[in-house]
Amino acid sequence: MSPSSQASNExxxxxxxGWRESFDQSFAEPRITDGWGDAWNVLGIRIAGEPFALSLDELAGLLPSQTPAPYPADVPALLGLIGHRGQALPLYDLRALLGRGASSGSRWWVILRAxxxxxxxxxxxxQWRLPPEDRLQQAGSHDDVSSWTLRCNGELRPLIALGPLVERLTASLAAKKNVEPVASA
Known part of the structure; x- marks a missing residue:
């Protein structure tokens, strides 16, 4: 490895x-109110190459992806199981849950708080801390994207509403469990 490549890598x-420490610290610090009033803390993500945002208040962590443990289930968006703080969690492809097709590869995992x-x-x-003037409310919501579009570092990002997404996922899984058993002959 050349010295310039090593320096670039470092x-x-x-x-x-720095990002990891800043992200972790955002959960440790008390919520600050200042001249902005109630600022929103958001995480900028990419889905199918497009910019989106998630509310940091709805997240418990961000991890670099690894290989999830396989889990035999008939749920198309389920990628497997992961371990986080002593708990086994199902890992879902957010792109697939939003109806944008299966992801060709994920680089990050977000852990939900709720x-x-x-x-x-x-x-x-x-991640960004946004004042009210960087929050643009739209007329309505579209599927799992909330009615908010956020201006993050000069780029517009729809805010994904995680609550309705999880409710829809939970309802879908409950419906699968209530499938009538096959009658034996």
Whole structure:
């Protein structure tokens, strides 16, 4: 490895470590109110190459992806099981849950705070603390995308509503469990 490649690698690792520490610290610090009023803390992600955002208040963690443990189930978006803080969590492909087809590969996992679920995402762009003027409310919501579009670092990102997404997933799984048993001859 050339010295310039090694330096570039070290710079990237330092940036990733800084992001990880900043992300972890955002959960440890009390919520701050200042001249912005109630600022929103968001995580920028990519799905099918498009920018989206998730509310940090709805997340318990962000992990680099690894190979999930396979789990035999008839749920198309289920990628397998992962371990997080002593708990086995189902890992779902967020792109598939949003109806945008299966992901060709995820690089990050987000752990949800309200449900024992992890979601695989293709890209992580950063996190931002947004003042009210960077939040644009649209006329209505579309599927799992909330009625909010956020301006993050000059780029517009729809905010994904995780609550309705998890409710729909839970209802879908409950419906599968209530399938009538096959009668034996």
């Amino acid at each position: 710079a990237l690792l330092a940036q990733l470590q 449900a024992p679920v992890a979601l695989a995402v293709e890209g992580f762009d950063g």
